[in-house]
Amino acid sequence: MIDRRLLKNFDWSMLFFAILLSLIGVMSIYSATRPVLDAAQQSYYMKQLYWMGLGLICFFLIASIDYRWIIKFAYVVFIIGIVLLIIVLVAGNKGLGAQRWIPLGFMSFQPSEFFKLFFIMALARYLSELEQNVPLGLKELSKMTLIFFAIPAFLILKQPHLGTVMILLVVFISMVLTAGVRKKIVVITVIIGLLSMPFVGTILWGELKGYQKQRIISFVNPYADQQGVGYNIKQSKVSIGSGGFSGKGYMQGTQAPLRFLPEKHTDFIFSVFAEEWGFLGSFSLFLLYLFIIMKGLETAREARDPAGSYLALGATFMIAFYFLINVGMTLALLPVVGVPMPFMSYGGTALLSNFIAIGILVNIRMRRFPLFY
Numbered sequence: 001m002i003d004r005r006l007l008k009n010f011d012w013s014m015l016f017f018a019i020l021l022s023l024i025g026v027m028s029i030y031s032a033t034r035p036v037l038d039a040a041q042q043s044y045y046m047k048q049l050y051w052m053g054l055g056l057i058c059f060f061l062i063a064s065i066d067y068r069w070i071i072k073f074a075y076v077v078f079i080i081g082i083v084l085l086i087i088v089l090v091a092g093n094k095g096l097g098a099q100r101w102i103p104l105g106f107m108s109f110q111p112s113e114f115f116k117l118f119f120i121m122a123l124a125r126y127l128s129e130l131e132q133n134v135p136l137g138l139k140e141l142s143k144m145t146l147i148f149f150a151i152p153a154f155l156i157l158k159q160p161h162l163g164t165v166m167i168l169l170v171v172f173i174s175m176v177l178t179a180g181v182r183k184k185i186v187v188i189t190v191i192i193g194l195l196s197m198p199f200v201g202t203i204l205w206g207e208l209k210g211y212q213k214q215r216i217i218s219f220v221n222p223y224a225d226q227q228g229v230g231y232n233i234k235q236s237k238v239s240i241g242s243g244g245f246s247g248k249g250y251m252q253g254t255q256a257p258l259r260f261l262p263e264k265h266t267d268f269i270f271s272v273f274a275e276e277w278g279f280l281g282s283f284s285l286f287l288l289y290l291f292i293i294m295k296g297l298e299t300a301r302e303a304r305d306p307a308g309s310y311l312a313l314g315a316t317f318m319i320a321f322y323f324l325i326n327v328g329m330t331l332a333l334l335p336v337v338g339v340p341m342p343f344m345s346y347g348g349t350a351l352l353s354n355f356i357a358i359g360i361l362v363n364i365r366m367r368r369f370p371l372f373y
Contacts, residue, residue, distance in 0.1 A: 021342070030044075080118070239260075239261050296320075
């Protein structure tokens with residue numbers, strides 16, 4: 001039986017805002033893919049609704065399991081995640097120049113989306129098992145960087161998926177800095193990083209695919225590839241700018257339906273939304289995300305133990321950086337790296353991982369009082 005005290009402390013507001021954002025996403029996907037030209041395109045918004053239903057099931061399942069069990073098996077799921085990343089490289093489906101999906105017959109799923117959660121769980125357990133309020137030393141930091149970041153980052157770059165590696169990196173740095181690092185190590189790391197940047201940058205540049213290099217070049221100089229990535233960024237800015245203060249109105253946008261805006265239902269879904277709802281709508285959308293992020297940070301602060309605190313921080317950072325990087329891409333403030341808008345962009349695996357992240361936050365939040373221990 002479910003403890004009534006848990007239901008009393010269940011945060012329905014976080015679930016409500018997650019559902020609201022998802023429904024806004026479905027509406028935007030429907031608007032972005034009109035007029036319907038083929039059966040596959042017609043099913044985009046319906047598929048997103050199906051995934052949303054599955055996401056809600058995953059949410060309640062995760063919220064019902066004591067997060068201490070999630071922490072207990074964190075290393076196991078992390079290893080499973082590494083195995084899945086290897087399977088992708090061996091037997092994954094290829095598409096758009098990348099190999100990121102594992103076929104399951106009736107569907108395909110992207111392990112790197114789930115791996116971000118496995119990564120957060122394992123890192124949260126490791127940090128919680130260290131002596132608290134003691135800055136991390138070089139030994140612990142080196143071990144963590146190798147096991148939790150370097151190995152999976154290498155496998156994901158081979159797919160390649162630069163956006164996921166960026167998310168892993170910023171979440172890793174944020175969680176480690178939250179745990180505390182000796183100032184001397186931080187200073188030395190920054191100095192070494194700056195000095196080695198040209199050398200490391202040359203190596204990394206050589207490992208990038210052609211389209212990845214073009215994205216970075218277009219970010220630095222949008223006019224360098226006006227028929228490719230530069231065109232995408234230009235059309236995104238046109239879409240957002242044409243929305244003006246109050247927008248053109250729902251299903252009144254033109255950039256997506258007239259096929260000017262590329263990847264309109266995935267990477268550039270925010271551009272579609274901004275054109276139709278304008279500055280007012282975009283500002284309201286930002287407030288919805290801000291509410292979830294602030295609730296997540298509050299959950300981390302009020303968590304009953306360090307494990308819950310680190311787990312909540314990781315889930316919150318993931319959603320926050322998803323949002324910031326995607327919006328940064330559409331506004332040409334960051335390179336286009338294929339990071340979806342949380343809850344809104346079309347994509348089943350990403351939507352599932354977002355609902356699971358919210359489920360983790362609600363889980364920790366409703367078990368934050370001593371009476372459950």
